[in-house]
Amino acid sequence: MFKFEEICELIRLVASTGVAAIEVEHGGSRLKIEGAGGTVAQPGAPAPAVPVVQAMPASPAGLVPAPDGLGAPPAVAEEGTPPVEGGEDGLHYVTSPIVGTFYRAPNPDADPYVKVGDFVEKGQVLCIVEAMKLMNEIESDRSGTIVKVFPENAQPVEFGERLFAIQPA
Amino acid sequence: MIELLPLLGTDFRSGTELARELGVSRVAVWKRIQRLREMGYPVEAHPKRGYRLVEEAPAPGVLAARLPRRPAGSYRYLGVTASTQEDLRRWAAHGAPSGALVVAEGQTAGRGRRGRRWQSPPSKGLYCSVLLRGLPVGKLPLLGLAGGVALAEATGVGRVKWPNDILGPDGAKVGGVLMEAQTNGEEAHVVILGLGVNLEPADLPDHAAALSRYSRVSRTDLLVAFVQRLEHWLDRLDRPGEVLAAWRRRDVTLGHQVRVRTRQGVVEGRAVGVRTDGTFVVRPMSGEEVAVAAGDVELVGQIRTMS
Numbered sequence: 001m002f003k004f005e006e007i008c009e010l011i012r013l014v015a016s017t018g019v020a021a022i023e024v025e026h027g028g029s030r031l032k033i034e035g036a037g038g039t040v041a042q043p044g045a046p047a048p049a050v051p052v053v054q055a056m057p058a059s060p061a062g063l064v065p066a067p068d069g070l071g072a073p074p075a076v077a078e079e080g081t082p083p084v085e086g087g088e089d090g091l092h093y094v095t096s097p098i099v100g101t102f103y104r105a106p107n108p109d110a111d112p113y114v115k116v117g118d119f120v121e122k123g124q125v126l127c128i129v130e131a132m133k134l135m136n137e138i139e140s141d142r143s144g145t146i147v148k149v150f151p152e153n154a155q156p157v158e159f160g161e162r163l164f165a166i167q168p169a
Numbered sequence: 170m171i172e173l174l175p176l177l178g179t180d181f182r183s184g185t186e187l188a189r190e191l192g193v194s195r196v197a198v199w200k201r202i203q204r205l206r207e208m209g210y211p212v213e214a215h216p217k218r219g220y221r222l223v224e225e226a227p228a229p230g231v232l233a234a235r236l237p238r239r240p241a242g243s244y245r246y247l248g249v250t251a252s253t254q255e256d257l258r259r260w261a262a263h264g265a266p267s268g269a270l271v272v273a274e275g276q277t278a279g280r281g282r283r284g285r286r287w288q289s290p291p292s293k294g295l296y297c298s299v300l301l302r303g304l305p306v307g308k309l310p311l312l313g314l315a316g317g318v319a320l321a322e323a324t325g326v327g328r329v330k331w332p333n334d335i336l337g338p339d340g341a342k343v344g345g346v347l348m349e350a351q352t353n354g355e356e357a358h359v360v361i362l363g364l365g366v367n368l369e370p371a372d373l374p375d376h377a378a379a380l381s382r383y384s385r386v387s388r389t390d391l392l393v394a395f396v397q398r399l400e401h402w403l404d405r406l407d408r409p410g411e412v413l414a415a416w417r418r419r420d421v422t423l424g425h426q427v428r429v430r431t432r433q434g435v436v437e438g439r440a441v442g443v444r445t446d447g448t449f450v451v452r453p454m455s456g457e458e459v460a461v462a463a464g465d466v467e468l469v470g471q472i473r474t475m476s
Contacts, residue, residue: 125351132462133347
């Protein structure tokens with residue numbers, strides 16, 4: 001069963017990102033939350049109209065076809081879940097342009113630049129990859145919703161390694 | 170309103186003359202001088218001769234004369250600011266050209282690596298940031314080494330320690346280079362190269378020294394030399410071998426036992442080289458060579474070179 005807080009969190013996610021719909025299965029329950037019309041919310045702009053919540057049995061028969069452009073529901077991945085594989089999943093991957101150390105925040109005391117569920121604009125800073133005394137702010141080259149952060153904070157990353165998966169807006 | 174600062178150089182100008190050029194009273198000039206001083210500009214006042222910036226101040230007019238090829242409006246000379254890196258980052262967001270340069274008399278929140286502080290007491294050092302635009306991301310590690318070489322050369326006596334510490338001949342740290350980039354895909358559309366050099370003795374951390382211990386270099390001379398050497402190396406980023414050779418000539422660690430502290434642990438061994446990707450290669454007593462991308466290097470047995 002979904003906890004009340006979890007449902008609230010998902011509603012906030014849908015409302016704040018402008019994603020058309022989210023479907024999540026958890027502990028035998030399936031939950032679908034539809035946003036209002038799939039328009040993309042600008043950060044800081046009022047959220048689209050109140051999302052619609054539908055509780056459904058966790059059977060394929062209960063599946064509601066996803067709206068156009070969303071072949072798969074956006075994955076609401078928690079950190080630590082297996083990486084989303086392949087490029088045919090409609091996700092966009094931001095990779096590391098250099099060998100270095102991955103940092104999620106501008107300095108050790110600050111909040112992360114982004115977390116799973118955040119909507120990011122093209123050009124928004126996602127993380128820092130440090131190499132030598134080079135602090136390299138990696139910007140998103142797409143607008144969309146962060147669905148996965150691959151490396152742990154302060155972990156070494158290789159050239160071309162996946163850093164973020166983004167559900168394009 | 171016409172600004173007073175651009176009219177001030179390192180030669181005295183009388184209050185009457187400044188008042189006439191600004192179209193204000195001499196009292197108003199005096200008030201503006203006071204305001205510049207509050208902002209951290211080192212303005213000298215002489216009862217007969219008038220006003221000027223102290224002789225070693227990198228005044229815009231002085232710099233323009235020494236670096237005539239630089240485009241007008243690409244230099245900002247600040248009093249005491251939080252951080253030249255932050256100032257240039259904001260300026261870059263508002264269209265600063267590649268090559269734009271910000272120099273401050275002092276910084277209240279000068280930055281080192283990963284949020285560490287760089288002490289920047291007013292008028293005791295060179296604190297500046299340079300903007301470079303449109304570089305391929307792959308060139309950045311080499312640019313970092315080139316920046317360190319340029320600064321070491323500009324000081325005359327400086328040596329380098331990976332990644333970008335500038336040391337005096339006795340191994341004490343006199344300066345450092347920091348690079349902050351904003352990359353999108355394969356292009357770094359903004360690279361801000363920041364440097365701090367201790368010029369005069371101040372309340373410095375242990376293992377640090379002022380350049381004046383080894384040589385008398387004025388702030389403006391150091392700045393001009395750095396800009397020239399940086400331009401020299403920027404033209405050679407396509408020839409990594411030359412940059413690496415220049416770096417090795419100035420380096421203090423190669424061939425020595427080192428201890429490298431990284432976020433992933435400590436690596437100890439002999440420093441054997443630097444690669445074009447900027448990584449520092451260490452050969453442990455046993456096992457394979459390790460290429461370190463980020464960390465602090467310490468010469469084993471020479472504690473003073475801790476950064």
